[in-house]
Amino acid sequence: MNQQTNSILGSEEQPLYTPTSDERTMAILSHVLCLVVGFWAPLIIYLVKKGDSKFVTEHAKESLNFQISLVIYFIISAILIIVLIGIFLIWAIGIAAIVLIIIATIRASENKLYRYPFCIRLIK
Numbered sequence: 001m002n003q004q005t006n007s008i009l010g011s012e013e014q015p016l017y018t019p020t021s022d023e024r025t026m027a028i029l030s031h032v033l034c035l036v037v038g039f040w041a042p043l044i045i046y047l048v049k050k051g052d053s054k055f056v057t058e059h060a061k062e063s064l065n066f067q068i069s070l071v072i073y074f075i076i077s078a079i080l081i082i083v084l085i086g087i088f089l090i091w092a093i094g095i096a097a098i099v100l101i102i103i104a105t106i107r108a109s110e111n112k113l114y115r116y117p118f119c120i121r122l123i124k
Contacts, residue, residue, distance in 0.1 A: 027059035027108040039067035
């Protein structure tokens, strides 16, 4: 029952097992704490829980990859401020990031694995 749903807002799938409430909480924190501390939260959660829980590891890894991707996109947008399009890109990326983080948090609370769209997956 590894059913996958795709959309412009990312993809989700059911994990192979039902995560515990502690695993779900850590997965939620790996996304929502990014709004406050950026990539540090998923990095710490990933390093601490890497061997303990596949569900938490997948969420933390996906969140960390998304945060790294955002840094790259913001740097490109900052460079493009010279031609004025960068100002609009920074706003669009910021709004999209908040919306996608909220969606990822909701999916984690529903015990689903979430994949961010437009994410460069550097950590496999």
